[in-house]
Amino acid sequence: MPATPAWPPKSTPRLFVEQTLVEGASVNISGNSAHYLMGVMRLKEGAPVKLFDDISGEYLATVSNMGKRDLDLTVETRLRDREVTPDLWICQALIKKDRFDWVAEKSCELGVSRFLPVLTARCVVDKVKDDRLRAHMIEAAEQCERTALPQIAPLTRLEAMLQDWPADRSLYFCDERGGEPFLQAIGYGPGAVLIGPEGGFNDSENATIRAHPCATPVSLGPRILRADTAAVAAISVWMAKNGVWADRRLQCSTDLACKAEGEA
DSSP, rough: OOOOOSSTTTTEEEOHHHHHOOOOOEEEEEEEHHHIIIIISOOOOOOEEEEEEEESOOOEEEEEEOOSOOOEEEEEEEOOOOOOOSSSEEEEEOOOOHHHHHHHHHHHHHHHHHEEEEEOOSSSOOOOOOHHHHHHHHHHHHHHTTTOOOEEOOOEEEHHEEEEEOSSEEEEEEEEEEEEEEHHOOOSSSEEEEEEEOOOHHHHHHHHHHSTTTTEEEEEOOSSSOHHHHHHHHHHHHHHHHHHHHHHHHHHHHHHHHHHHHHO
């Protein structure tokens, strides 16, 4: 007897929507998303689509009506709750547009909860478009099956960021001039990683950051990394010790221990 096909299929397209999702709701899809579903995926009425809203989680919907340039989806059932994200912020000084967008995209993929653009003395640009950053994050979340998006904070000057810094959040200052090995410096609890611009922080900024009571200068190793590489490396190290990666590792260890105990 043939196996029953999985539902929904692995090929089911997945979209982010601004509308808060609930079972039974109707969602209208237009613009580029409608072109993708109708022109690229060639969906027909009754076809499944996964939706997520960054609020209530991920839902399974089906195509209920198709127009020439838009289509309606009916939300049927919730597949997953919104995921719990590790409490890590990335404070990224402005760098060239394409590389800054890339950092935003990878921050979403890696599970950062908040993205803070920072303006420093050596930044080569002085503006950032939140809508463009959000678009990159949404695309990454759609492809990587994320159900949560990082919050994007307003562009802030370094001095203002440090002045308003919450006392209960560790600030790991990735400094090419040297510091404690990052893996050893990471503690448990709310954290943030501070990455400088292409030219690094100037002497005054470096001294100000080091003097902050929540800041810990850290080293990412013997190699000088570009700003975008340093951001992804730092996030990955923090996640390995204090994020969902660590949780999964501990869970695997517990599962293996339980299995061994059962076999004994």
